[in-house]
Amino acid sequence: MSVKIEASEGGMPHDKMLGIGVVGALVCLYIVYLNSLMSTDVFAFFGGLAAVIALWWGTDSIKTLCSYGLGTGVPSAGMISLGSGVIAFLFATKLAGISPLLVPLGCIIIAAIIGAILGFISDKVLNMNIPVMTRMIAELTIVGSLTMLGFTAMISGSFIFTDLIAGSVSFLGMVVTSYAASVIGGCILATIFMLGAIAIQHPFNACLGPNESWDRTQMCALECGFLSMLVVAVMSVAFLSLFAVVISFVISIILWGWSYSEYIKLSKRDAYAWLDSKPIREVGGE
Amino acid sequence: MSALGGGSSGGEGINPTASLIALVIVLIAVAVVFLVYPAATVPLIGVIIGGVLISFGVHFVPVGGAPAAMGQAPGIATGVAMLAAGGGLAGLFGGAWAAEFGIAISLAAGAIGGGLLMAITCLMVNVVYVFAMGIPAASGKVYKDPITGDVFPPYKSQGTEGHGLPFISYVGGVLGGLFGGMGGTLIYYELLQVYEEALPSFLGATTEGLTILAVSLAGIFAVGMFLVAAVLTAYNITGTIEGPHDPKFKRWPRAVIGSSAASAVCGLFAILLVVI
Numbered sequence: 001m002s003v004k005i006e007a008s009e010g011g012m013p014h015d016k017m018l019g020i021g022v023v024g025a026l027v028c029l030y031i032v033y034l035n036s037l038m039s040t041d042v043f044a045f046f047g048g049l050a051a052v053i054a055l056w057w058g059t060d061s062i063k064t065l066c067s068y069g070l071g072t073g074v075p076s077a078g079m080i081s082l083g084s085g086v087i088a089f090l091f092a093t094k095l096a097g098i099s100p101l102l103v104p105l106g107c108i109i110i111a112a113i114i115g116a117i118l119g120f121i122s123d124k125v126l127n128m129n130i131p132v133m134t135r136m137i138a139e140l141t142i143v144g145s146l147t148m149l150g151f152t153a154m155i156s157g158s159f160i161f162t163d164l165i166a167g168s169v170s171f172l173g174m175v176v177t178s179y180a181a182s183v184i185g186g187c188i189l190a191t192i193f194m195l196g197a198i199a200i201q202h203p204f205n206a207c208l209g210p211n212e213s214w215d216r217t218q219m220c221a222l223e224c225g226f227l228s229m230l231v232v233a234v235m236s237v238a239f240l241s242l243f244a245v246v247i248s249f250v251i252s253i254i255l256w257g258w259s260y261s262e263y264i265k266l267s268k269r270d271a272y273a274w275l276d277s278k279p280i281r282e283v284g285g286e
Numbered sequence: 287m288s289a290l291g292g293g294s295s296g297g298e299g300i301n302p303t304a305s306l307i308a309l310v311i312v313l314i315a316v317a318v319v320f321l322v323y324p325a326a327t328v329p330l331i332g333v334i335i336g337g338v339l340i341s342f343g344v345h346f347v348p349v350g351g352a353p354a355a356m357g358q359a360p361g362i363a364t365g366v367a368m369l370a371a372g373g374g375l376a377g378l379f380g381g382a383w384a385a386e387f388g389i390a391i392s393l394a395a396g397a398i399g400g401g402l403l404m405a406i407t408c409l410m411v412n413v414v415y416v417f418a419m420g421i422p423a424a425s426g427k428v429y430k431d432p433i434t435g436d437v438f439p440p441y442k443s444q445g446t447e448g449h450g451l452p453f454i455s456y457v458g459g460v461l462g463g464l465f466g467g468m469g470g471t472l473i474y475y476e477l478l479q480v481y482e483e484a485l486p487s488f489l490g491a492t493t494e495g496l497t498i499l500a501v502s503l504a505g506i507f508a509v510g511m512f513l514v515a516a517v518l519t520a521y522n523i524t525g526t527i528e529g530p531h532d533p534k535f536k537r538w539p540r541a542v543i544g545s546s547a548a549s550a551v552c553g554l555f556a557i558l559l560v561v562i
Binding site: 070071072073075076077079080082083084085086087088090091094095097098110114117118120121122124125126127128165178179180182184185186187189190193 | 299300301303304305307308311351365366367368371495496498499502503505506507509510511512513514516517518520521522523524525540541543544547548551552555556558559562
């Protein structure tokens with residue numbers, strides 16, 4: 001049984017963040033489904049917002065888990081989160097064969113099942129004996145799968161398996177269906193995987209320490225999430241109309257700029273002293 | 287090397303009840319696949335063996351963490367998850383190229399890829415330790431190197447757990463790379479067989495271009511399962527390990543039990559993907 005060390009005082013209770021994370025991500029993902037209903041793709045950026053909301057919640061889950069001595073680095077929790085999340089996510093996209101509306105909800109349920117089993121294994125079989133381990137690994141798996149689902153929805157405008165495997169290429173004026181030009185066939189998933197993994201493992205790893213504060217860590221999570229969203233918006237050029245891509249890109253860059261400046265402000269607030277170092281000047285000859 | 291300074295918590299010994307439950311999970315997963323899609327039973331067992339190979343192999347890799355970067359502990363100066371991902375994924379890519387030549391060559395290519403990456407990493411780590419940091423290789427856990435017979439205490443600095451990368455740790459790193467690369471490739475290869483067989487029937491389409499879909503799906507699932515098995519092993523080791531001579535190495539049975547259950551569950555969902 002390990003001793004818990006309080007990471008930071010104050011802040012929002014974890015249960016409330018869980019609620020906001022799950023409900024917020026679900027609502028955003030269902031808004032993406034409007035794309036299919038209205039035959040458009042301008043709502044794709046809501047997928048990115050869903051991923052960022054999930055990452056915001058997941059950062060606090062990592063913090064709760066790492067308040068106990070894991071013995072290994074914080075990034076490992078991010079890797080298991082996405083590693084198991086991608087399995088739940090891909091399986092959930094197949095549920096669209098029953099009903100497309102099942103996908104986001106099914107994703108959460110399947111991820112919770114896989115995560116609970118993995119959490120049980122690490123807590124009991126591997127004798128970690130950390131009280132919150134089962135719950136937090138389950139939460140992290142859900143976060144990982146929602147991140148994958150959100151970013152995938154943002155890239156392709158859909159989270160239905162049959163849409164994800166079929167792309168179209170224009171060949172001599174004819175549009176041909178091609179599996180290689182799709183999100184899964186083109187292995188865009190590998191890029192999304194790492195973008196999500198970096199965004200979830202970095203914030204607490206960067207901000208931890210005796211001076212860690214809740215709002216700064218969470219702002220770092222938002223900043224990392226929006227940065228990944230920016231890259232995803234660029235990648236969506238291959239699958240969406242130009243109008244939708246521009247909307248995604250502008251929203252991502254505005255939100256990233258806002259979160260970055262807020263994060264710098266909070267870092268200055270928490271710092272003992274702040275030296276605004278100028279670029280290196282050429283001193284010779286003067 | 288805990289993030290917040292809390293003591294690492296991994297206890298010794300095996301929890302019999304939990305291990306039994308884990309084995310039951312393995313059996314249930316195999317039974318479910320046998321009932322809904324019998325052709326995938328053998329591939330699922332292959333996936334489980336792959337997960338076991340990964341988790342057994344990671345125990346060989348000398349992981350030093352942050353103390354190693356400061357020359358206060360032996361091993362490579364990074365975390366288990368990163369090292370396992372590096373060695374295993376290099377092996378996985380190597381094996382994936384050779385998948386068309388059959389399982390034996392594919393596994394061999396995967397093992398060589400992982401082992402090669404770890405060999406180069408260990409060599410360069412020692413070059414940096416010896417020629418840049420100026421520290422000799424010495425382990426603090428054993429009196430002398432089990433392979434070369436060199437004694438360590440005269441070379442060990444006071445107040446450290448040893449430093450550098452002794453020969454036994456180097457051998458351990460290469461062995462870990464071999465096992466990890468082979469395990470990752472085995473998961474990939476078995477899933478690829480399932481997808482190549484099942485995708486044309488459930489998509490109701492021509493096989494034209496479906497290979498690339500099978501490769502992508504098997505690849506991303508193999509990466510995910512590899513990371514799951516590697517991180518579970520990292521939790522079992524709780525931070526740092528010097529190699530096969532470290533007392534922590536004796537913890538491998540429970541990581542093998544845990545990883546087999548984890549791979550069984552993940553493999554079950556990966557195979558059910560083509561069934562529903």
